[in-house]
Amino acid sequence: MKKIRQPIIAVLGHVDHGKTTLLDRIRRTNVAGKEAGGITQHIGATEVPIETVKQLAGPLIKLWKGEIKLPGLLFIDTPGHEAFTSLRARGGSLADLAVLIVDVNEGFQPQTIESIEILRKNRTPFIVAANKIDRIKGWKVEEDEPFLVNIKKQDQRAQQELETKLWELIGKFYEMGFNANRFDRVQDFTRELAIIPISAKYGIGVPELLVLIAGLSQKYLEEKLKIEVEGPARGTILEVREELGLGTTIDVIIYDGTLRKDDTIVVGGKDKAIVTKIRALLKPKPLDEIRDPRFRFDQVDEVAAAAGIKIAAPGLEEALAGSPVIAARSEEEVERAKAEILGQIQSVVISTGKVGVIVKADTLGSLEALSKELQEKSIPIRKADVGNISKTDVMEALSVKDEEPKYGVVLGFNVKVNEDAAEVAKAKGVPIFTGNIIYKLIEDYEAWVKAEEE
Numbered sequence: 001m002k003k004i005r006q007p008i009i010a011v012l013g014h015v016d017h018g019k020t021t022l023l024d025r026i027r028r029t030n031v032a033g034k035e036a037g038g039i040t041q042h043i044g045a046t047e048v049p050i051e052t053v054k055q056l057a058g059p060l061i062k063l064w065k066g067e068i069k070l071p072g073l074l075f076i077d078t079p080g081h082e083a084f085t086s087l088r089a090r091g092g093s094l095a096d097l098a099v100l101i102v103d104v105n106e107g108f109q110p111q112t113i114e115s116i117e118i119l120r121k122n123r124t125p126f127i128v129a130a131n132k133i134d135r136i137k138g139w140k141v142e143e144d145e146p147f148l149v150n151i152k153k154q155d156q157r158a159q160q161e162l163e164t165k166l167w168e169l170i171g172k173f174y175e176m177g178f179n180a181n182r183f184d185r186v187q188d189f190t191r192e193l194a195i196i197p198i199s200a201k202y203g204i205g206v207p208e209l210l211v212l213i214a215g216l217s218q219k220y221l222e223e224k225l226k227i228e229v230e231g232p233a234r235g236t237i238l239e240v241r242e243e244l245g246l247g248t249t250i251d252v253i254i255y256d257g258t259l260r261k262d263d264t265i266v267v268g269g270k271d272k273a274i275v276t277k278i279r280a281l282l283k284p285k286p287l288d289e290i291r292d293p294r295f296r297f298d299q300v301d302e303v304a305a306a307a308g309i310k311i312a313a314p315g316l317e318e319a320l321a322g323s324p325v326i327a328a329r330s331e332e333e334v335e336r337a338k339a340e341i342l343g344q345i346q347s348v349v350i351s352t353g354k355v356g357v358i359v360k361a362d363t364l365g366s367l368e369a370l371s372k373e374l375q376e377k378s379i380p381i382r383k384a385d386v387g388n389i390s391k392t393d394v395m396e397a398l399s400v401k402d403e404e405p406k407y408g409v410v411l412g413f414n415v416k417v418n419e420d421a422a423e424v425a426k427a428k429g430v431p432i433f434t435g436n437i438i439y440k441l442i443e444d445y446e447a448w449v450k451a452e453e454e
């Protein structure tokens, strides 16, 4: 039987531009207020039932022509801090549709651009929320009001200032190859990027934002969202976490099929596929944040896509965030899932033995992204693997150095350098480049090559 699942909506943008606050406003929670340093450091997930969307949209829902078929929206919160590129990329790659948040007073910032690059790479459709309009001088706040109602109450000067700021954004988008416009001036949503001015803090413009998210998802993504509900589940690991009384658990986004408690699951590990039986399926309540729940999770027997779910099972200690989860209901399905996951690991974890650089990263996803960038720049790779930089890595780079000095290096994304590795590297003069921004890491390496050649 086919049904339409909730679209997965990722919220992306520069640090502190208001992603978590927007979700807090929708959930009526205060997740942002409890974060260490006010910074999101994990991917979150929240299910918003369609009833809540209708309530928050208020009278605007009348604009909806035809039947609403979506059961709800599954929001993914991502960190905006520069250190969390791989989490942003993971959230972005899961999304059916994304909301790019830009603080209208700050405009484009580095992770705004990085978020756009992630969305472009994944061909993810998105809309833009121009946030914090309440900070415009003299702005009159009316909580939860539709933007088009609220704007009429503003004096000429505040309206003009918003216009100016929106034009600046539109200009920036134009430079990146997008035709953007205020949402109510958009003629064709398939060609123009819609910008919705909002205040996440006070809920202004949130009605329009929700109606647009739901409307665009149903109109343009309906085919993609139609899934065979009964089929075995497929998902992606968001986080691997230790939980009191449960041991190692995985937070997973299920994007296809149904996961049942008696299913066997096959999960990606560092260098193997882990096969295990589910001990418990724990589902956050609607409008609760999986990474910071207010309520106790429900123990469920099954869960259909799309959903955020915590899975407790033996043997998850070596599960790797970012890797796939595939449910299997027969020996044959287990074998097929194992082969698929191993294939994915092997396509990313490479060992060529050729003259080339050594690449290490924290997850398969970031390793893949870094390797791709290097390949695009025609920088050969000898070895690409997940994990910290070890002495073996340095020794391998040293053997390359003898043949081709510029490739005798180790590049590490979001990983540590083991102590003995650092010692050997220093003694033998093997450069190690580490960082948490892919393009910056490659730039550092290229700058070094250039300096060496001069």
Ligand code: GTP
Residues within 6 Å of the ligand: 013, 014, 015, 016, 017, 018, 019, 020, 021, 022, 032, 038, 039, 040, 041, 078, 079, 080, 081, 131, 132, 133, 134, 135, 198, 199, 200, 201, 202
């Ligand atoms: P990271 O996840 O760390 O990247 O940040 P974020 O994008 O989730 O931003 P967050 O929700 O943590 O908000 C950052 C700060 O901006 C907080 O102090 C919020 O209260 C504030 N803020 C967010 N939205 C608004 C808004 O619409 N108006 C005003 N005045 N402040 C806002």
Ligand code: MG
Residues within 6 Å of the ligand: 019, 020, 021, 032, 039, 040, 077, 078, 079, 080
């Ligand atoms: Mg946040």
Ligand code: NA
Residues within 6 Å of the ligand: 015, 016, 017, 038, 039, 040
């Ligand atoms: Na923040």
